[in-house]
Amino acid sequence: MDWFGLIYKRDNPLRYGENPHQQAAIYRGGPAGIVNAVQSHGKEMSFNNYTDADAAWRAALDHSQPCVAIIKHANPCGVAIGSDIADAYTKAHACDPVSAFGGVIAANRTVTVAMATQISEVFTEVIIAPEYESAALDILMKKPSIRILTCPVTRISPLEIRPVSGGALVQETDLISAAGDDAKNWKQVTGAPVSSEVLADLQFAWRAVRAVKSNAILLAKNGAAVGIGMGQVNRVDSAKLAVDRAGDRVRNSVAASDAFFPFADGLEILTAAGVIAIVQPGGSVRDEEVIAAAERAGVAMFFTNTRHFSHA
Incomplete structure (x- = not known):
């Protein structure tokens, strides 16, 4: 076009x-x-x-x-x-x-x-x-x-237009329809197989985190967000904010991260607080460091190979 x-x-x-x-x-x-x-x-x-x-x-x-x-x-x-x-x-x-x-x-x-x-x-x-x-x-x-x-439920526009100085950015709308948005295509990189209830919460969290401004961490339990860390300029602060907002509900919750963990520190904040499973895109040059931290904590972690940044 x-x-x-x-x-x-x-x-x-x-x-x-x-x-x-x-x-x-x-x-x-x-x-x-x-x-x-x-x-x-x-x-x-x-x-x-x-x-x-x-x-x-x-x-x-x-x-x-x-x-x-x-x-x-x-x-x-x-x-x-x-x-x-x-x-x-x-x-x-x-x-x-x-x-x-x-x-x-x-x-x-x-x-x-x-x-x-x-x-x-x-x-x-x-x-x-x-x-x-x-x-x-x-x-x-x-x-x-x-x-x-x-408002009737209709198809969401397939294109997003964002004015910038001197022009406009046009992109396909993130409709959570990439291959990595289907849990069948996720890769479990740590932990034991999860229950159907935990997997359902991970799937919910992954869809829900799309709506959160980056850097985004969303904690979920029983089909509901219980702590949301949004709009922080580093993932560590987003993790801290999500844990703080969740309070006691963080224990046995799951976490979704809209982008990969560049270091293990953000993940370690989640696991120390009681998160039992994590879904994230993967793809960091330090993935092995992050995987090792998840293994030490004994949590299940899934890679989607799909990212959901949101900056608008």
């Missing part, structure tokens, strides 16, 4: 942009996506509401099971799958209840009364879902400040 062009039509001016001194507007470029979501309640959407809602929607749609993602400043402070959407919300909110205050919630299933009842007890900026039970809407609409969006 040597040339490409896109046409966007201004839909609405916004009160301001990312900050009050910046003018902004929302432009419509197609029939799908959150720009076309129907708002049935609440104040007008802000610039930051849109960016967080988009991140939350993507994170929820990354999973085929009932899933809820809670986003603050474009990073997940909770993401979980569950037996139903209310169960998924309970588990997602439990990841980091402090940060979930004032967050943006996305659900990939119809919002039920059971889920809405829980949300009614927490200040929430935005909720976005494909549908709502009528009684669930009644509950949510009692909260005057919450913005309620309905």
Whole structure:
């Protein structure tokens, strides 16, 4: 593709942009996506509401099971799958209840009364879902400040466009569809065979870490994130942050790293805290050092040969 062009039509001016001194507007470029979501309640959407809602929607749609993602400043402070959407919300909110205050919630299933009842007890900026039970809407609409969006589940755009000074970067969207995203293609490099429950948590963590800004470490247990280390400029600090956020829940959790461990130190922080299995891309020049550290700790480690950096 040597040339490409896109046409966007201004839909609405916004009160301001990312900050009050910046003018902004929302432009419509197609029939799908959150720009076309129907708002049935609440104040007008802000610039930051849109960016967080988009991140939350993507994170929820990354999973085929009932899933809820809670986003603050474009990073997940909770993401979980569950037996139903209310169960998924309970588990997602439990990841980091402090940060979930004032967050943006996305659900990939119809919002039920059971889920809405829980949300009614927490200040929430935005909720976005494909549908709502009528009684669930009644509950949510009692909260005057919450913005309620309905958005059909559609195919995620296959291309991402990122403006840069003097032009734009265009790339294929990371749809978690590479060969290494299938656990059948993972290579176990340390540890004994894991149980089906541990493998399921590793698969969940690997999909969930895609939504976390790099450097990213996500700890998971029972289909829910329990500690997330995001946006750090070294992997050691991401590991420390994830462990700190998890608290006692770190014991017997699994970890996903969006990129390889350049040294053993980040992995050693996880294993010392009680992580029992790790999934990561592999490919470091010090892989043998990292493998040796995992072997000493007696944990199972899998290489995916696929990376999920996220810098947007």
